[in-house]
Amino acid sequence: MDKIKLTIDNKEVEVAKGTTILDAAKQIGVHIPTLCHMKLHDMGIENKPGGCRVCVVEVEGRRNLAPACVTEAAAGMNINTHSIRVINARRTVTELIISDHPFECLTCAKSGECELQDLAHQMGIREIHFEGEKSVYREDTSPAIIRDMDKCIMCRRCEMMCNEVQTVGVLSAINRGFYAVVSPPFEQNLDHSVCTYCGQCVAVCPTGALTEVDHTPAVIRALSDPSKTVVVQTAPAVRAALGEEFGFEPGTLVTGKMVAALRRLGFNYVFDTDFAADLTIMEEGTEMLDRLSRHLNGDKTVKLPILTSCCPAWVKFFEHQFPDMKDIPSSAKSPQQMFGAIAKSYFAEKQNINRKDLVVVSVMPCLAKKYESSRDEFAVDGNPDVDFAISTRELAALIKLANIEFKALPEEDFDHPLGESTGAGVIFGTTGGVIEAAVRTAYELHTKKPLPKLNFDELRGMEGVREATIDFDGLPIRIGIAHGLGNARKLLEDIRSGKSHFHAIEIMSCPGGCIGGGGQPYHHGNSDILIKRQKAIYQEDSMKTLRKSHENPYIVKLYEEFLGHPMSDKAHHLLHTSYFDRSKHFEQED
Amino acid sequence: MPKIKLTEYATNLVKEICAKFNNNEGELINVLHQVQNKLGYLPAEIQELIAQELNISAAKVYGVVTFYSYFTMKPQGEFPISVCMGTACYVRGAEQVLDEIKRQLRIDVGETTPDGKFSLSALRCVGACGLAPVVLVGEKVHGRVATVDVKKILAEYKSGCLSDKE
Missing domain, CATH: 3.30.70.20 (Alpha-Beta Plaits)
Structure with missing residues (x-):
């Protein structure tokens, strides 16, 4: 590739042709402030409308200041990123943006995480010289x-x-x-x-x-109500990111401290969505094998590939955009909803608690989980299976509110029976994880032989669409993986046009899977953070003694005592769902 | 506004226009232009159909429709009135003329009279500055319009027999 040399702030730098001034400056440790620009390097995602003009720099010989995020570095350029002209322009631009922004920083939900606030701080803005209508x-x-x-x-x-x-x-x-x-x-x-x-x-x-x-006020009310038993479930991706809110390096696992914090917040039982993830694998894996064996026996009515259904945004996506294919995804509920259904039946019965007095709170890396828990079909007589879904960020806010020094907490274990999980449940938190967990169980159920290996590196990674063929003891199973709904759309269009050759497909709406969920600590455009969280998820999996869902002793017990077997009538009633055609687009509001 | 059921005519018309531009999303503005010329306005249902035909989101189509003042989502009257507010017309009293039309029709700019006869818009320079101030009714140009003329002009269209009797 062609290289060019230029000078930025009196430092010479050599970059590939086509590099922007912004990226060139970064290479020599010069961080030009930006506001509208955002680049998720490892995902190939970049937003650079060049609209805010905060990143302007002075290029010698050029009449106007140049926006660094959209201006290509050229050979011999001499650039100054902090001349007085640049600083004045940048400050004026920032002031103009703020002049049409409410002065609500003290009460704003984003305070402390706001990039405009950070910029105003960095620019040392003490006064807005422009007044007018907002x-x-x-x-x-x-x-x-x-x-x-x-x-x-x-x-x-x-x-x-x-x-x-x-x-x-x-x-x-x-x-x-x-x-x-x-x-x-x-x-x-x-x-x-x-x-x-x-x-x-x-x-x-x-x-x-x-x-x-924000669901935290409702959670605080439930916790302070002595007539309620409040249980909490934590999604796998939360433990790999929560630490960031308390100054831990991205990718630090804080499972034990998170459990300790939840106990100190006053939850009566601290359970794990990973348990429900193991349960999901039992149901979804069995459904997958059932469809597969019927297909192999020549049953033409069976639909393949089977698609995962854990992700509520993905479910809503295909209900709107691909309603003709709503019978292809697995009918298994998501782990969050399976947990709620089991907590308010099996667990409530065991503890002799009326379901109306049992409050289920979930901690999710996700915002769609709030919507999912509010869907009508996930309630009994108006009482939802999951009462409140808070995000990783909201949990951090609760911990801070309760004066808990997170870093000093001991490591504690989840409660039983709904807190035990295997490594297979943990990896639900990353793209590729659900299907790897399903493969670990489906392989053994199908072949009746122990897995030759536990790690399926061919299913792991960060590419938007991945595919692999897994040998089920002579039977090749073709697997597709997509994260990001745009990538999911490609696989769905292939299925619709009959071009898809997959047996099973995993889909996650967010780039990176749940680790990159909309409820996670803000990454501020640094995609390294997502990769570190993914590593942490696989690390947690490898540290577990049990790594296959069907070996979870509490799952085995749940089937023995309550459900019977996977896909039983009771399991169908509690753990499976159906989807709706939401293709009707536009409705005028009265 | 109740939801409109598109007629087969409108549906086919939009599809034909989109097809003429090879359903190319880059031709969105041209498509919108031609559809509005034929139908008079761009209701939400039409925008959704265009979005579907060009394989872009309805939000993007709506974004373009709301960006350009030329596009309208309101049905136009039988006689769309446009008052030129370009510099020449403005200095020769276009604003007073516009106010007088508003007063007589009891509608604001961007609105249509309840009987569907007239709609009102203001536009920039029609290139007939010598006739300032200029009022367009449909395709017909009325030049050197004074506030006192407004009543007469409107009356002609109200009777609906302008072109026959002149």
Whole structure:
């Protein structure tokens, strides 16, 4: 590749042709401030509309200042990133952006994580020299995401995630100039749109314009109600990211401390969604083998490939966009909902608690889980199986609120019976993990032989679409994996046109899987963090003595005492669901 | 606004126009232009159909429709009135003329009279500055319009027999 040499802040740097000034500067440790720009390097995702003008730099011989994020470095360029002219321009631009932004930092949900706030701090802004009208827009609240467009700075990151990466196509800039906002089509509310609540817009929003619905007040109320028994379940990806909120290096596992913190918060039982993930594998794996063996025996009615159904944003995605294929995904509920159903039946009966007095809280890396738990079919007589779903960030907020010094906590273990899990349950937290867990169990159930190996490296990685063939003792099983809904769409279109050759496909809505979920600590565009979280997930798996779902003794006991066998009538009633055609797009609001 | 059931005519028309541009998403503005010329406006259902035909999101289509003031989501009247607010017309009293039309029709810019006869818009320079101030009714140009003329102009269209009797 062609190399060029240029000078940035009196330092010479050599970069590949085509590199932007921003990236060239980074190579020599010069971090030019940005606001609208965002690059998830390892995912190939980049937003650079060049709109905010915060990253302007002075290029010798050029009349105007150049935006570093969209200007290609050229040979011989002499660049100054902090001349007085640059600093004045950058400060003016920042002040102008703030002049149309509410001064609500003290009460804003994003305070402390806001990139505009950080920038104002970095620029040393003490006064806004521009006064005038501020643009206002109605607030829009949905079951999972809140839009407060008064705080939008039109960076268009959310639009890029929603359209380019997820291909959901809900958010777009509308109107012009001062009245421009990001909105669903026809200015519908989110809950009238085809939004999947994947939360990737929230994950990349630099300000408080897009935030999650806060369930922590309701959780605090439940915890302080002596008539309620409150149990908590924690999703696998939470333990690999929660530590970041307390100053741990990304990728630090904090499972034991998380359990200790939850106990100190007052939860009566600290359980694990990983247990329900093992249960999911029993049901989904059995369903997969059932479909597969019927297919191999020549049953033409059976639909293949089977698709995973753990991800609620993915479920809502195909209900809207591929309703003709709604009988292809596994009918197994997600681990969150399986947990809720078992807690409020098996566990409640065992403990002799009325389901109305049992509160199930889940801690999820996800915002769509808030929506999922509110779906009508996941309730009995109006009492939901999962009462509240809080994000990893909300759990961190609760821990801080309760004055718990997280770093000093001891490592504690989950409670029984719904807290025991295998390594297979843990890896649900990353792309490729669900299908690897399913393979570990399906292989042994099908071949009646022990697995020759436990790690399926061919299923692991970060590429958006992956495929592998796993040898089931002479029977080749073709597996597809997609993360990011845009990648999922490609696989779905292949199935629709009859081109797909897979037996089973795993789909996760968020880039990286749940580790990159919309409820995780903000990555601020650093995709290294996701890779470190993924490593932590596999590390937790490898440290477990039990690594196959069907070997979980409490799962075995659950079937013996309560469910009978996988896909039994009782299991069907409690652990399986069906999907709806939501293709009807546009509804005018009265 | 109740949901509109698109007629077969409208559906086929949109599909034909999209096909003429090879269903290329880059031609969105041209498609919108031609569809509005034929149908008079771009209701949400039409935008959804265009989005489907060009394989882009409805949000993107709506984004473009709301960006350009030329596009409208409201049905136009039988006689769309456009008042030129370009510099020449403006200095010669276009604003007063516009106010007088608003007063007489009891609608604001961007609205249509309840009987569906007139809709009102303001636009920038029509290139007839010599006739300033200019009011367009449909394709017909009325030049050197004064506030006192407004009543007469509107009355002609209200009777609906302008072109026959002149």
